[in-house]
Amino acid sequence: MEVKLNPLAIEIEDVFFSYDGHLVLRDVNLKIEHGEFLAILGPNGSGKTTLLKLMLGILKPQRGTVRIFGKEPHKVVDRIGYVPQDTNINKDFPITVQDVALMGRLGQTGRSRRYSHEDILIVQQALERVKMWEYRGRPIGKLSGGQRQRVFIARALAANPSILFMDEPTSNVDKALQTELYEFLKELNRSMTIVVVSHDLSVLSSYIKSVACLNQTLYFHAAAEITQEMMDMAYHCPVELIAHGFPHRVLGEHKDK
Ligand SMILES: Nc1ncnc2c1ncn2[C@@H]1O[C@H](COP(=O)(O)OP(=O)(O)OP(=O)(O)O)[C@@H](O)[C@H]1O
Secondary structure, eight states, X not given: OOOOOOSEEEEEEEEEEEETTEEEEEEEEEEEETTOEEEEEOOTTSSHHHXXXXXXXXXXXXXXXXXXXXXXXXXXXXXXXXXXXXXXXXXXXXXXXXXXXXGGGHHHHOTTSOOOHHHHHHHHHHHHHTTOGGGTTSBGGGSOHHHHHHHHHHHHHTTOOSEEEEESTTTTOOHHHHHHHHHHHHHHTTTSEEEEEESOGGGOOTTOOEEEEEESXXXXXXXXXXXXXXXXXXXXXXXXXXXTTOTTOOOOOOTTO
């Protein structure tokens, strides 16, 4: 049976969040339709990870509401895929590529059950999609940063998500692999909403459909409207937009040039 999804993948209304009285997010509002490819940009400490944790249901706002496909995030965890920033793990930890990808089935299988034949087939497809099936028996600690990231993408895909969140997707990936990554994300975007969170402006690829700049509060823009002012506002200093293949890129001047 086909699952009917709320057309709004993300709905954030009037959200405030503080850690121990220290305000991190102020009056954040965001509406994202299913099928979007959104980049949330902001400098270090601007609240990106906090906002991501709110959307993943790990944190709850003190004020306001966060809905994913019309529901509280913890009620739709089986529709959410998440690729963390830091895929570095203890290099000697004896866990294979296939074991890591199988973890993506935990939410579907239930933690007490063994993996089914179907789980293993789904994981095979996910690893094939990221071209890592041939590495399935390899310890995860013996892979390069880019390969490890692909395995963590496969882990997220194994859950068959409707929305995929990626934290700093380009941090472990060199320039050539970035293009490959975005080509792959573009293909995934045909069937799922994608949200990438980054302080790195190079995530502004031609594949992104909208951009939200976060610095305590959020400024949302359809991608074609991106301007230098918007970036300056978000970063509180002139920044050079290094927009990788971005169709409307604006190259700003640094003051000290
Ligand atoms: N668990 C916590 N307890 C207290 N303060 C926190 C906690 N987590 C984050 N903060 C503070 O909240 C602010 C926002 O942090 P957050 O990690 O959301 O920012 P970020 O934009 O993801 O930063 P970065 O790009 O450096 O990862 C920072 O000032 C940070 O020091």
